[in-house]
Amino acid sequence: MLDLSTQDPADLAAAPRAAEAEALSAAGTFGAALRASPDFAALLAANVALSADAAATNAIEAFAARQAELRTEAMMGILTAAQRADLERLQKAMYAIPTVATYVAATEAFGAVCRETAVVVSAQIGIDFAANSRSGGCCG
Amino acid sequence: MLSTEINEAAVEFGRALRGAPAVAIFRIAAEALEADPVAQGLLADLREHQGTLARTQRAGLTPSQEQIERMRLCQAAVRGNEMIMAHLRATNEVKTYLPTVARTVSAALGADYASLIAPTSC
Numbered sequence: 273m274l275d276l277s278t279q280d281p282a283d284l285a286a287a288p289r290a291a292e293a294e295a296l297s298a299a300g301t302f303g304a305a306l307r308a309s310p311d312f313a314a315l316l317a318a319n320v321a322l323s324a325d326a327a328a329t330n331a332i333e334a335f336a337a338r339q340a341e342l343r344t345e346a347m348m349g350i351l352t353a354a355q356r357a358d359l360e361r362l363q364k365a366m367y368a369i370p371t372v373a374t375y376v377a378a379t380e381a382f383g384a385v386c387r388e389t390a391v392v393v394s395a396q397i398g399i400d401f402a403a404n405s406r407s408g409g410c411c412g
Numbered sequence: 413m414l415s416t417e418i419n420e421a422a423v424e425f426g427r428a429l430r431g432a433p434a435v436a437i438f439r440i441a442a443e444a445l446e447a448d449p450v451a452q453g454l455l456a457d458l459r460e461h462q463g464t465l466a467r468t469q470r471a472g473l474t475p476s477q478e479q480i481e482r483m484r485l486c487q488a489a490v491r492g493n494e495m496i497m498a499h500l501r502a503t504n505e506v507k508t509y510l511p512t513v514a515r516t517v518s519a520a521l522g523a524d525y526a527s528l529i530a531p532t533s534c
Contacts, residue, residue: 295432295435298424298428298429299428300520302424302517303520303525306521307522310415386529388413389419392414392419392423394426397430398430399442401510404511406514407511
């Protein structure tokens, strides 16, 4: 004989809601675990050091300003050799500052950890989590 | 190489996500589509027609009326296949759902997780 107590529509509706709540809760726990990781701590420390370094800020602003000035030429592929050399000089000067280099390395290291976690999640769910985790696709 | 803590958290997150309705329905739809030879045949036909049309256009030629008509028939057959449509609906659902989950990860992390894991082409 069927156990009609399991056929209660309220129970049937509650199960998906519980599964969804569990997924969101696990998402929060996972985010907190990433936040507690040494790689994220290193990124935060690098960010603090970078923010406090006036020379680094000036070098970043100088590169960003020149890059913005030359955006149209760069997009159209018509940068002159002199313009390209200027951009490269500013970029090199920026990366030569230890706090910038440390920040870039910390960003890359934490990004690598995050991408690796996305591979783990994708394997579990059977769909590419990295490519589908932004609204409108990965470029959205 | 992930630390044990992070790996375990990612596995647990993936396991919970796998049970979420949008993901569970997507997996069922994907498996059903994979196992359906009629649907697979229709999709293979569609890809072939799309390839032929693309090659014709790349060659600077105008597709013939017959080619266009065959493409229309193929598209109609695909649209009329419930297995393919169910998979399409499930795909759209999961693509809407996953960003909301990623935003929850970002809120706990304090940084945009979706940007951090985005393919390098993005």
